[in-house]
Each structure stands twice: as structure tokens, then as C-alpha cells.
Amino acid sequence: MTNQESPESTPPVIVGVTGASGAVIARELIDTLLRREHPVIAIASNAARLVWQEELDETYNQALARWVEHPLFRQYAIGDLFASVASGTTATAGMIIAPASMNSVASLAHGLTPNLLLRAADVTLKERRRLVLVPRETPLHAVHLENMLTLARLGATILPPEPPFYLKPLDIDGLVRFVAERALVALGLSDNLPDDLQYQDRQR
Ligand SMILES: Cc1cc2nc3c(=O)[nH]c(=O)nc-3n(C[C@H](O)[C@H](O)[C@H](O)COP(=O)(O)O)c2cc1C
Numbered sequence: 475m476t477n478q479e480s481p482e483s484t485p486p487v488i489v490g491v492t493g494a495s496g497a498v499i500a501r502e503l504i505d506t507l508l509r510r511e512h513p514v515i516a517i518a519s520n521a522a523r524l525v526w527q528e529e530l531d532e533t534y535n536q537a538l539a540r541w542v543e544h545p546l547f548r549q550y551a552i553g554d555l556f557a558s559v560a561s562g563t564t565a566t567a568g569m570i571i572a573p574a575s576m577n578s579v580a581s582l583a584h585g586l587t588p589n590l591l592l593r594a595a596d597v598t599l600k601e602r603r604r605l606v607l608v609p610r611e612t613p614l615h616a617v618h619l620e621n622m623l624t625l626a627r628l629g630a631t632i633l634p635p636e637p638p639f640y641l642k643p644l645d646i647d648g649l650v651r652f653v654a655e656r657a658l659v660a661l662g663l664s665d666n667l668p669d670d671l672q673y674q675d676r677q678r
Pocket of ligand 1: 574
């Protein structure tokens, strides 16, 4: 955001949440963006809502109830194909899908857009805006890898939630913060990782 822009006129980041493990990464991303006064549009798949409840200490609706208090937060229902972000004419600052399920990765790699999350991601690709995927599955078979290769060739950043072992991460919170900050750098919203998440010179 430049000095002339108000947060209200800054294009929003779309955060797509799918039903892979790692709901905590989506929560950290949205919390961080709102703390930094960056507009956010959230879209969660039906499976994402189930996984959210399974993995976190709250339901997705409870998280929404917290976020809607923030003036820069908006959310759309997964079936709302009339939402503004279904059209390329709506300006956005790109999209992060975190976590990204293999199902949604496969759909996107093949241009299938049966819900708003996938339509918004497809629009992001066709408009040549930044798309960052945080895929979560292990191990990966050839179709998973081929789908991710297709998306990488289309310009998406594939950012698996890998631990930065070289930083000697202390806990899951540290890892989640690392992945969220990496995604924001990949989207071009942050210039650098915070100092404590950067690899520093070592004594040789
Ligand atoms: C608790 C739980 C964890 C899951 N974890 C993963 C995962 O890590 N990666 C994945 O690709 N699918 C995972 N799935 C399966 C997806 O939720 C399922 O394929 C779903 O159809 C994805 O739909 P979506 O892409 O619309 O969100 C998980 C499902 C459950 C219930």
C-alpha cells in the first residue's frame, strides 16, 4: 500500500481455504492481513469447514464472527457464483489458497470451476495475477505432481508448508507463521520475511 492509498481503496487479497489439513495456516494468514490493515476476502469450501472444526478450537463460523468485526474483511459463500471476484473486472491483489487440497489443485489444473473458490482462482490465473498455492498432502503421487507442475507453468507459486529446519523451528506456531509470511512475500505483499524468519550468516 502506498501513502496515497487508504486501506479501503487497496485491492483485497482473496484467501481460499480448502479441505486439506492445515486450517491453522489460513487462520494465521487472515489474522495477519487484517492486523496489517490489508483488505481480505475469504472463501472456504465445504470440506474446509469440516477440517477447520476438526483441527482448530473453533468452527469456521466462529472465526468469521470474529473477522466480520473488521471493516476490511469480507467473505463469500462457496456457491455464490454472482460474487464480484467471479469476474476478472474486479481488481484484487491476487489469491492465496491455503491449505490447498489435491482435489482443488486437480480442478484448477484442468480449468474446472464448479465453485466460487475455484472460479476466483481461475480468474486470478487468466488475469495473470499472483496465485499462491499451499498444497498439503503426503506422499504425493504422479497426478498430484503433474497438476502442480501444470499450475506452476501457468505462473502459480507452489509453496508447500515445509518446515524451515535450518531455522530450528521451535513449534507448530513458528512453522505456521513461517509459511504464512512466505506466502505473503510470494504474493508481493511483503518485501521480506521478518528478521527472525530469515537465514542469517553463520560463523564458518
Ligand atoms: C480431517 C481431514 C483432513 C484432510 N486432509 C487432506 C489433506 O491434507 N490433503 C488433501 O488433499 N485432502 C485432504 N482431505 C480430503 C479433502 O477434504 C477432500 O478431498 C475434499 O473433497 C476436498 O474438497 P475441496 O477441494 O472442495 O476443499 C482431508 C479431509 C479430512 C476430513
